[in-house]
Amino acid sequence: MKTSARNQLSGKVVEITTGTVMSEIKIEVSPSIHICATVTNDGKESLGIDVDSKVGTLIKASTIILSKETIKTTARNNIKGVVKEVIKGAVNSEIKVSIGENQLCAVVTNEAVEDLSIKKDDTVYAIFKASSVILVA
DSSP, X not given: OOOXXXXXXXXXXXXXXXXXXXXXEEEEEETTEEEEEEEEHHHHHHHTOOTTOEEEEXXXXXXXXXXXXXXXXXXXXXXXXXXXXXXXXXXXXXXXXXXXXXXXXXXXEHHHHXXXXXXXXXXXXXXXXXXXXXXXO
């Protein structure tokens, strides 16, 4: 399957919390990095997701918020990483962030890059909601 999502990480389901309508799925994408996704219970069942299942995650780069400080938010994913590259465009920049053995890409405005003085080798936090994660089985 080909997608336009810049972030495609694979991992193992390590925890499932099932509610009335939705389930929260916790995926280990590397030994110290976990991603939380929320999906409908029907979606979880149709993909056959159980603990220890192998799944793929898709996260659009435009849904990732970057911070240079750890902050408390309602977003379930707040992952510490290191900036590996800043690619400046006319309006937006693509920021490539190393997270453990993987990489996340975030697309943010050039103004935001300047406001936060984001540059190579900076520590940043990639923040995104669990509902922004699409699962693939």
